[in-house]
Amino acid sequence: MRRFGPHHVGSGTKDCNMTSKHIVCPHCHSVNRLPEERFSDNPKCGACKAALFSGRPVELNSGNFRTHIERSDIPVVVDFWAPWCGPCRMMAPVFSQVAGELSTRARLVKVNTEDQPGLASQYGIRSIPTLTVFRGGREVNRVSGAMDARNLSAWIGRFL
Numbered sequence: 001m002r003r004f005g006p007h008h009v010g011s012g013t014k015d016c017n018m019t020s021k022h023i024v025c026p027h028c029h030s031v032n033r034l035p036e037e038r039f040s041d042n043p044k045c046g047a048c049k050a051a052l053f054s055g056r057p058v059e060l061n062s063g064n065f066r067t068h069i070e071r072s073d074i075p076v077v078v079d080f081w082a083p084w085c086g087p088c089r090m091m092a093p094v095f096s097q098v099a100g101e102l103s104t105r106a107r108l109v110k111v112n113t114e115d116q117p118g119l120a121s122q123y124g125i126r127s128i129p130t131l132t133v134f135r136g137g138r139e140v141n142r143v144s145g146a147m148d149a150r151n152l153s154a155w156i157g158r159f160l
């Protein structure tokens with residue numbers, strides 16, 4: 001028999017009055033759970049009290065990457081980049097802008113492939129910038145090459 005935790009909203013379950021999601025703190029990487037209704041109230045992390053939606057890209061490393069990919073209930077968009085890559089540097093402000101626009105709808109994160117060669121190789125990154133979207137721990141799409149803000153928003157919008 002399959003047993004679900006008290007918070008699990010199974011298909012066909014109609015008695016839950018709100019939808020809660022797991023949000024990974026961009027500062028201390030603790031997994032928080034909160035109702036979607038609270039997303040717009042600038043919610044704070046239960047562990048470190050910092051804002052859960054900072055509106056800025058989060059720089060990740062091999063120690064915290066999987067937590068974000070696997071535990072976040074909002075899509076995670078990864079920018080695999082490197083400091084020596086011109087198109088990556090050009091795209092940085094675009095990525096920041098879109099991180100602000102989509103603050104509560106998608107988590108935008110960055111992986112510096114020079115500092116994190118293990119992650120780059122694990123995810124088969126062959127050129128940079130490469131952008132990937134993860135949902136529920138699974139990669140659902142990737143594109144290589146820089147994008148402007150409009151195209152980046154539109155591309156991420158397909159996975160929200």
Ligand SMILES: [Zn+2]
Nearest residue numbers: 025028045048
């Ligand atoms: Zn925190």
